[in-house]
Amino acid sequence: MAPLILVAALALAAASAWVPRTAADPQTTLLNRGCSQYNATPAVAFLSALNSTFEQLRANLSAAGAGGFATAAEPRAAAPAFGMAQCRPYVTGRDCVACFDAAAARLRRDCGAANGGRVILDGCVVRYESATFYDQATLPGNTQLCDGSAVPGGGFMDAARALIADLAAAVPRAPGLAAAATSGGVYAAAQCVATVGEAGCAQCLNVAAGNIGGCPPNSDGRAVDAGCFMRYSNRSFFPANATVDLAVYLRSGKSSRKGAIIGGILGGVGFLFLVGLLTFIMIRRSRKIKPRRGDLLGATELRGPTSFYYHDLKVATNSFSEKGKLGEGGFGDVYKGLLKNGKTVAVKRLIVMETSRAKADFESEVKLISNVHHRNLVRLLGCSRKGSEFLLVYEYMANGSLDKFLFGMCTQIYDSLMFDAWYVICLGFRASNKHVKKIFSIHVSGSYHLIP
Numbered sequence: 001m002a003p004l005i006l007v008a009a010l011a012l013a014a015a016s017a018w019v020p021r022t023a024a025d026p027q028t029t030l031l032n033r034g035c036s037q038y039n040a041t042p043a044v045a046f047l048s049a050l051n052s053t054f055e056q057l058r059a060n061l062s063a064a065g066a067g068g069f070a071t072a073a074e075p076r077a078a079a080p081a082f083g084m085a086q087c088r089p090y091v092t093g094r095d096c097v098a099c100f101d102a103a104a105a106r107l108r109r110d111c112g113a114a115n116g117g118r119v120i121l122d123g124c125v126v127r128y129e130s131a132t133f134y135d136q137a138t139l140p141g142n143t144q145l146c147d148g149s150a151v152p153g154g155g156f157m158d159a160a161r162a163l164i165a166d167l168a169a170a171v172p173r174a175p176g177l178a179a180a181a182t183s184g185g186v187y188a189a190a191q192c193v194a195t196v197g198e199a200g201c202a203q204c205l206n207v208a209a210g211n212i213g214g215c216p217p218n219s220d221g222r223a224v225d226a227g228c229f230m231r232y233s234n235r236s237f238f239p240a241n242a243t244v245d246l247a248v249y250l251r252s253g254k255s256s257r258k259g260a261i262i263g264g265i266l267g268g269v270g271f272l273f274l275v276g277l278l279t280f281i282m283i284r285r286s287r288k289i290k291p292r293r294g295d296l297l298g299a300t301e302l303r304g305p306t307s308f309y310y311h312d313l314k315v316a317t318n319s320f321s322e323k324g325k326l327g328e329g330g331f332g333d334v335y336k337g338l339l340k341n342g343k344t345v346a347v348k349r350l351i352v353m354e355t356s357r358a359k360a361d362f363e364s365e366v367k368l369i370s371n372v373h374h375r376n377l378v379r380l381l382g383c384s385r386k387g388s389e390f391l392l393v394y395e396y397m398a399n400g401s402l403d404k405f406l407f408g409m410c411t412q413i414y415d416s417l418m419f420d421a422w423y424v425i426c427l428g429f430r431a432s433n434k435h436v437k438k439i440f441s442i443h444v445s446g447s448y449h450l451i452p
């Protein structure tokens, strides 16, 4: 009898030793949390839509082969709810669902009937909003979280920075937009929200790498943003079989076959010629049609608004016809327009634009405001300029709530993804005589001062 018990005990010990430490770890440490300060209306309808959204998300994550990512929505509810959940590539199966449960419970408890919220845990992220947000890559409020004490010796710092750079370059091309890797005593992982696409992923990880790059020589670092996540440590936080060979994605499509190389060279020459020609044409075109726009379209961490051609907007609004006029404001009239792609927009025509300072302010603030998405704020889609005439293109809202924003003064907005910053956005103008003193003023209180 005794030997049998011994054998059983040994078997048990062996079995428990075989289970990897990470296998039963949903990694529910809280990294970042935010709730919108606006409550959804009607709250009961929203909460019920949110409940079924969460249920769908959970069901999708639990399904075999779900890949640890799900979106779900109740877009036709009286108060629509949109949700997204993603587990880290190394938090799988039951751990993923357990992490989701922890995040969803926290959202329910902390955010109440708020119309938006996010909880970022070590192992997963869950976010919901009253409007769709699946394509958001990087947003103001992205941040670093450094942890642990300094690892002695310079080797760790260099190895950490190198691995972070490799992940930022490789992950946008990796399947599932995620990868974990280890090198030189550093363990690191990066992941993008599956719906941001390769370009959004690259943009987000670029910002994240800058954030997390400030953490070494600390032993642990993380970077969080709307569309991606990065983490490194001197300890392993994923099973060994979760690592990926990054070299495959760092090499940009090199082929070993001679024919392919020769073909590539010939094709490349032709391609370069074509690119050169196209660039030449585009530069000429943009010189001819587009006025200088400062860095309005510059690739910063803020995604710039669309720059529309003046002519297209003129056509869309029927040459700013009286019939299509939605209203008159003190600072310009607003017209209804139909773009070539079938989208209905509201075009605000500003006439006064005198100083170069005003133009610079206009451009930087248009860039900022177009990155703000909120159901209580009409969304700025882009702008256009011809001489002293400026056109602002807004999302068209049929229910008349447009007036309030296009003709009104200030509105306070809070977006859960703005990471706890308050924005007071004044779409009004302080005009004296013909001179516009300021086009928009955006005051940011809190820790993020985007515009002084």
Ligand SMILES: *[C@@H]1O[C@H](CO)[C@@H](O)[C@H](O)[C@H]1NC(C)=O
Binding pocket: 044, 047, 048, 051
């Ligand atoms: C949503 O679900 C939670 C628990 O799953 C429940 O307590 C709550 O009553 C539900 N709310 C609505 C509006 O259905």
Ligand SMILES: *[C@@H]1O[C@H](CO)[C@@H](O)[C@H](O)[C@H]1NC(C)=O
Binding pocket: 056, 059, 060, 066, 069, 070, 071
């Ligand atoms: C999520 O589940 C629904 C059914 O509940 C299914 O129709 C949908 O395709 C699933 N989506 C994903 C991304 O798995």
Ligand SMILES: *[C@@H]1O[C@H](CO)[C@@H](O)[C@H](O)[C@H]1NC(C)=O
Binding pocket: 148, 149, 150, 151, 152, 219, 234, 235
């Ligand atoms: C990681 O670094 C910390 C700080 O230097 C150190 O205390 C810890 O022992 C290290 N862990 C490993 C596994 O090397």
Ligand SMILES: *[C@@H]1O[C@H](CO)[C@@H](O)[C@H](O)[C@H]1NC(C)=O
Binding pocket: 020, 239, 241, 242
């Ligand atoms: C890694 O190993 C675990 C068991 O240790 C297994 O359940 C899991 O499927 C493996 N993952 C991959 C990607 O091979």
